[in-house]
Amino acid sequence: MSDYKKGGGMIRGIPHDTIEQSLPILAVFVAILVAVGGIVEVVPSFYLDDAEPAVEGVRPYTPLELEGYAIYRREGCFLCHSQMIRPFRDEKERYGHFSLAAESQFDHNYQWGSKRTGPELARLGGKYTDAWHIQHMRAPRSVVPESVMPNYMWLEETVLDTSKTQRRMEVLAMMNVPYSADDINNWEVDLKAQAAVDDGEGEDDLRARYERRKWVNSDGEVTQWTESFEPTPINVRAFDADASDVTELDALIAYLQMLGTSVHFEEGVDYYHDKFGQPYRK
């Protein structure tokens, strides 16, 4: 390999010979060059308002849904199920309206996935009954014979570990998720109320906290809904058909049943082309 350098020291006027002979020069050039693409592509989305326009109806997860999200992550569901509907005719027919940026604005981290070994789930909420989900988690092939999903029967046998719920909300509140101190302090009653553990006690408080609400996040940004907007009701029931305790299956189904239900898509509103001008609506 002695003659690999036979091209000489200068390449089109660039003294490449000098660069090759100096580790500091080579290292600095490389360090700068590899940073450019990321800075241009990733950073602006944090500052451009129209990258993630606010949409009426999007809310943070309730404590029970938040635990469901954690189970979804733990089991690696995102490896086979996407949560990002693309603006194609077949996807609209099969899954519903294409996904908006705002719909995953509180997902730390995002759950769009990259593969559909199983179907898209971004608008799963309300598509099937709880009973279907219970049976499907126990034995997917008893409901969908073609399915290759593993059985998840341990979810309904495992009591939900709520020792981290408060900490989860505190951490998310440190970022952009607008949980108030009141939300965090009441995590336990809200969680139990949503799973209908104590005969519906606390349900009204839960709805007051999460259904119609002026959300203020840590940056002071406010999500305010117009008077005429009717928010999607919070699902309150024994999701696993057993109100005596809160299991992992309760949490997971609560999460699955709210997916994609927050935004009310209206006829005549162009959610795609407005994207580059004003936000869809304030």
Place this chain on the structure above:
Amino acid sequence: MSSVAEKEQYNYDIVKFCVITGIIMGVIGTAVGTWIASELAWPFLNFDIAEISFGRLRPVHTNTVIFGFGGFLLYGAGLYMVQHTTHARVRLEKLAWAAVILWFVAILCVWITLPLGITQAKEYHEAEWWIDLIMAASWVCFTISFLATIAARKMSHIYVGLWFFISMLFMVTYIFVFNGLCIPIDMTFSYSAYAGIHDAMTQWWWGHNAVGFFLTAGFIGVMYYFVPKHANRPIYSYRLSVLHFWSLTFLYVWVGAHHLHYTAIPDWTLSLGAGMSIALIFPSWGGMINGMMTMSGAWDKLRTDPVMRFMVVALAFYGMSTFEGPLMGTKSVNALSHYTDWTVGHVHSGALGWNAMIAIGAMYHMITRMWNTEMWSAKLVNMHFWIHLTGAILYITAMWGSGVLQGLMWRAFDEYGNLVYTFADSVAAMHPFYALRATGGFLVFCGFCIMLFNTLKTISAVKAGTNVTLTAEAKA
């Protein structure tokens, strides 16, 4: 240079550790891969055990092959070639050893935590924050030791293979740190510092550049040393290597956005990603051509030397994958290929075809040089080549078939404007392809077992003194 002097000059112990560990990682990684592939073909194999269910085991496979097998190859081959191309013994040896040991510890932690469901849930960055810290410490140790060795070089110029390593060391540091930023709840859970579209962009900036720098720049660096050395020919073109080094280093960074076509990411970002993806074919093929043409005058070696075959076929796969990649990075092709098995097939034509084969070639090369011996069985090396190649081709073609079929079934409409197939129909149609894919994966696993066996036999033959030492010509 006599072998005695060489042994004193270079630290081979650390390279030997990396190579053997790398081969073992290859065996384990492909075993787990075969298992999860089989789970998709025959779901009863999940056995209702949470720890081995597909969702938890799949990242064990990806982490073991990328960071276990790939990582130890890069550490081992990196330390081998930096010594050979600088004529200096590795500097700060304790730091280099710390890097290797910490990396090993991190992989062990990954094996324990991921089956327990402890994950950051970011593709190819699943290890929780405290394992990230172990990996980062290892990476910093390696970087310092590596750069210190280059600084101590006994010639004026820095060899081209090392440029690629330098770009890998810097870029992987950036992406690993920024994608890994999170706030921990405790040892078992953390929330990403980003949400929604920001997290998606950061994730694929990481995801694609883990491919672009860890699995491409690093492995191209390996190629630039081992192909000319094994063929005993000079690199084809110095100018081409300069050109494609700087363009690859600059361009790769931009293309991650093509993983997010037609999503809620702003369109300008995606178009930029698509455009840069197409442009990337030039630097990629620059490297492929430079490697291939280095064989000029040494093509006859392909007939007699299976190690050379591994390297050349690796370059062919590299050329093919880097043609397929820009194709899939365009919006119209991506509309069909995204979310399908085509992506998985593309990844594996890169991973099994390019990465694994150039790595295996480099490993065989290093084993014979470091122990100064022929392999225990040349026939087994040849057998490994054909089994690996057959397995890789089965795997890739199965995924092409299933991917395109999936994409077409999902978008099929009948004459009344209704969807022709349910999603479940498409799942059922995948079964034969999944079975074929598992078979291909199993063959690759068998190949790695043969390699491990042959390597252990070679080493014990050296210890027993029954080996055939390398001829002076082979060593040159």
